[in-house]
Amino acid sequence: xxxxxxxxxxxxxxxxxxxxxxxxxxxxxxxxxxxPVCFFTWRNTEPDFITxxxxxxxxxxxxxxxxxxFDIMPAIPELKR
Amino acid sequence: MPxxxxxxxxxxxxxxxxxLTITEQVMPEPDIxxxxxxxxxxxxxxxxxxxxxIYGYHHAKIAMNxxxxxxxxxxxxxxxxxxPLKQQFFEFVKRYQNYPGEVEYRNQxxxxxxxxxxxxxxxxxxxxxxxxxxxxxxxxxxxxxVSRDITASEPAKTQNVGMYRIEVKGKDSLGxxxxxxxxxxxxxxxxxxxxxxxPIALTxxxxxxxxTVAAMPILYDQSEYxxxxxxxxxxxxxxxxxxxxxxxPWGSQYVLEGYVVSRYREAEGPFGEFTGHYxxxxxxxxxxxxxxxxxxxxxxxxxxxxxxxxxxDYLMGINxxxxxxxxxxxxxPEVEAVNALYTHGLIVIVSTKSxxxxxxxxxxxxxxxxxxxxxxxxxxxxxxxxxxxxxLPQVMWAISTKFNPEFDLITLPxxxxxxxxxxxxxxGITTKMLIDATTPYPSEQHGHFSQELKDPxxxxxxxxxxxxxxxxxx
Numbered sequence: 001x002x003x004x005x006x007x008x009x010x011x012x013x014x015x016x017x018x019x020x021x022x023x024x025x026x027x028x029x030x031x032x033x034x035x036p037v038c039f040f041t042w043r044n045t046e047p048d049f050i051t052x053x054x055x056x057x058x059x060x061x062x063x064x065x066x067x068x069x070f071d072i073m074p075a076i077p078e079l080k081r
Numbered sequence: 082m083p084x085x086x087x088x089x090x091x092x093x094x095x096x097x098x099x100x101l102t103i104t105e106q107v108m109p110e111p112d113i114x115x116x117x118x119x120x121x122x123x124x125x126x127x128x129x130x131x132x133x134x135i136y137g138y139h140h141a142k143i144a145m146n147x148x149x150x151x152x153x154x155x156x157x158x159x160x161x162x163x164x165p166l167k168q169q170f171f172e173f174v175k176r177y178q179n180y181p182g183e184v185e186y187r188n189q190x191x192x193x194x195x196x197x198x199x200x201x202x203x204x205x206x207x208x209x210x211x212x213x214x215x216x217x218x219x220x221x222x223x224x225x226x227v228s229r230d231i232t233a234s235e236p237a238k239t240q241n242v243g244m245y246r247i248e249v250k251g252k253d254s255l256g257x258x259x260x261x262x263x264x265x266x267x268x269x270x271x272x273x274x275x276x277x278x279x280p281i282a283l284t285x286x287x288x289x290x291x292x293t294v295a296a297m298p299i300l301y302d303q304s305e306y307x308x309x310x311x312x313x314x315x316x317x318x319x320x321x322x323x324x325x326x327x328x329x330p331w332g333s334q335y336v337l338e339g340y341v342v343s344r345y346r347e348a349e350g351p352f353g354e355f356t357g358h359y360x361x362x363x364x365x366x367x368x369x370x371x372x373x374x375x376x377x378x379x380x381x382x383x384x385x386x387x388x389x390x391x392x393x394d395y396l397m398g399i400n401x402x403x404x405x406x407x408x409x410x411x412x413x414p415e416v417e418a419v420n421a422l423y424t425h426g427l428i429v430i431v432s433t434k435s436x437x438x439x440x441x442x443x444x445x446x447x448x449x450x451x452x453x454x455x456x457x458x459x460x461x462x463x464x465x466x467x468x469x470x471x472x473l474p475q476v477m478w479a480i481s482t483k484f485n486p487e488f489d490l491i492t493l494p495x496x497x498x499x500x501x502x503x504x505x506x507x508x509g510i511t512t513k514m515l516i517d518a519t520t521p522y523p524s525e526q527h528g529h530f531s532q533e534l535k536d537p538x539x540x541x542x543x544x545x546x547x548x549x550x551x552x553x554x555x
Binding site: 022025026032034042043046049057059067071075077080081 | 139215260266269270274363364
């Protein structure tokens with residue numbers, strides 16, 4: 001198997017420097033990556049519409065700053081101490 | 082004879098022709114979820130799937146669709162695999178009413194064989210994979226999750242076992258979705274009010290009954306283990322964990338322990354949900370995993386959910402009907418049966434006798450205020466006791482002929498619904514609807530129902546006779 005190229009950005013939020021989470025137990029079969037910004041996780045052997053930022057479904061893409069607008073569930077209650 | 086772990090249940094499924102073992106090599110994505118999606122397209126008697134050769138793994142075994150058909154559920158109950166659905170419902174209700182069964186505490190469990198409490202990497206421990214293309218990560222969606230209200234005077238009495246979706250977000254970090262209407266959300270709220278982390282245990286790859294109960298809307302003060310014992314008809318074995326002190330099933334393959342981080346939320350999702358829609362992204366609580374215990378050579382059990390029907394619709398089917406039926410019957414003994422099979426009870430069909438005018442509407446309105454109804458029942462259909470609510474052609478007949486929107490339709494605005502309902506607006510709020518398709522009772526005057534058709538008087542005898550003749554020809 002040819003050497004697997006480290007991805008430059010998260011396919012979903014396009015943050016730079018994704019991290020490697022895990023190598024396959026069988027040597028050189030696959031690698032699982034992880035975006036520390038939006039927590040997107042993917043395996044390099046998945047279809048290109050999952051692994052390639054240019055082909056990732058636009059309805060599911062978002063910018064890192066959008067996370068601040070996500071709803072909170074459940075609400076954090078007031079401290080009663 | 083009940084099943085106390087996943088392996089013995091898989092053995093029985095195989096014996097009864099309800100298991101397909103996939104020995105050819107498959108890719109983690111998209112093969113496993115595609116196969117589990119496909120098996121539900123082949124009818125409502127589908128087998129479970131066991132994958133034994135997964136690309137990149139040496140020894141991983143993944144079980145899918147364990148609860149994914151009526152025969153599989155019947156086998157889990159220890160009854161004949163072709164038991165008709167309505168009969169399964171009444172058998173479930175009968176055992177449910179034997180609550181509480183006995184909980185048996187044991188000192189040791191097979192899941193204590195391997196313990197990992199440092200350098201935890203869940204991606205190395207579990208054969209994780211993506212279920213649906215738009216999912217934000219790899220999920221654990223069939224864990225039975227244990228928690229307690231740690232601020233209660235007797236926390237053990239508040240112990241809950243529930244099934245909540247879990248996103249594996251890092252090597253030892255998980256996202257969890259505690260929907261506000263669920264028991265764990267109350268435990269978390271009480272802990273967060275005091276600024277405390279909430280101890281938690283995730284049990285994975287379990288016996289079939291605890292999964293059924295964890296996915297079942299029982300009351301807050303009822304024990305899932307005592308309910309599993311009632312449904313099994315025998316004591317249910319548990320073991321108390323050393324780290325968190327929570328009681329977990331003796332038969333689990335994996336036990337993950339840790340805590341929900343207090344007063345912290347982080348991006349989670351989307352995840353393809355039981356509604357047939359993705360959930361969108363939300364900021365939700367995070368679990369830190371500090372200890373993993375598992376059996377040697379474990380089987381990883383997972384559940385595919387997507388456009389209904391999939392395994393989750395079977396898993397949340399009869400066990401959703403039964404508590405609604407029992408709770409309704411406490412108010413109205415006239416209730417005959419309840420079908421809440423569709424989308425976890427977003428639609429509920431109730432058959433009932435009527436005692437006086439307006440009775441069907443009273444029964445229907447009660448559904449909205451039982452605990453599960455608060456978060457789910459959006460559309461309630463009430464039919465006569467002569468209509469089988471599990472027989473949709475009969476239900477459609479009742480609506481199409483008995484129901485007149487001018488008299489029989491009630492809409493109630495501004496009520497609660499689970500935020501995952503994609504039609505809710507804003508999320509968590511909806512208008513609800515009651516369709517009263519019962520025959521109007523005196524003194525309701527509308528419609529002409531005095532000449533309802535009845536079968537010819539010897540029809541039942543002919544059903545039996547013709548059935549026997551057909552069987553004799555086979």
